[in-house]
Amino acid sequence: MEKVLSHITDDGRPTMVDVSGKAVTIRSAMASARVVFPRDVASVLREQGFRGKKGSIFDVAIVAGTMAVKQTSAVIPFCHPLPVEKCDFHITMNDNIAEISCEVSVEAKTGVEMEAMHGVSVAALTIYDMAKALSHDIIIESVRLVRKSGGKS
DSSP: OOOOOTTBOTTSOBOOOOOTTSOOEEEEEEEEEEEEOOHHHHHHHHHTTTEETTEEHHHHHHHHHHHHHHTHHHHSTTOOOOOOOEEEEEEEEETTEEEEEEEEEEEESSOOHHHHHHHHHHHHHHHHHHHTTTOSOOEEEEEEEEEEESSOO
């Protein structure tokens, strides 16, 4: 089977994928991202209990990421609006790296991998925003889809 871009018509125009004939199934996806802090910044954050003037850095990132998951279709043009039924974030600190994961589930005709990746991306950006007063050498890396299920693939 030849692979083709799903959001491009035969004549090269952008389009939203037609999911009207697809079956409603439980769809889930998990994405991850990493925020790498300079070691001295990670040390300061630990000393401060990962709290800044704006509040708990990781808690705010989880709220921002959750909001992003729910608004994915407003930001990525051809994503279908989905009634998100589960959105679960985990953020752990390993040495000087914050590991973020987001799992999203829905019962729908299309998958939620974009929602999960959008969520971890915004959570990572929020961590950067809340810690940037300490350094602009913070790196966001490895935003990726970890797994997906439901549908045909």
